[in-house]
Amino acid sequence: MIMFTTAALFLTTINALTVLLFYLDKAKAIAGERRIRESDLLTFAFIGGTPGAFLARHLFRHKTRKEPFSTRLMVIAVLQIGALIGWFLL
Numbered sequence: 145m146i147m148f149t150t151a152a153l154f155l156t157t158i159n160a161l162t163v164l165l166f167y168l169d170k171a172k173a174i175a176g177e178r179r180i181r182e183s184d185l186l187t188f189a190f191i192g193g194t195p196g197a198f199l200a201r202h203l204f205r206h207k208t209r210k211e212p213f214s215t216r217l218m219v220i221a222v223l224q225i226g227a228l229i230g231w232f233l234l
Contacts, residue, residue, distance in 0.1 A: 155192050162193030166200030166207070173206075182213050186220065194221050 165188060169180040185207075189197040197217055201208050208214070 158188065158192040159196030159199075162188040162196035163200045163203075166197065166204055170204045170206040182207075182210075186213070186216055189217055189220050194224055 162185075165180055165185055169185065172179050185197065194217070198221070200206065
């Protein structure tokens, strides 16, 4: 039970941070300021923030047509879904 609670807390936190980073990047883009690196945004998605990344893209209409960012985010999502399927099939 403690492991599930820890995992849920981690995923909630990482997804909230991912949404925040996308928001800040969008705000910086509008203001013409130095942006958050795409590699940092993708790293947060990779470590569990993929749902937050997709939510933020939709909410803020940010990085929705940017390539190769969109493709890389989709690859991360597919790998994570595959890993989850594999985990539950064990």
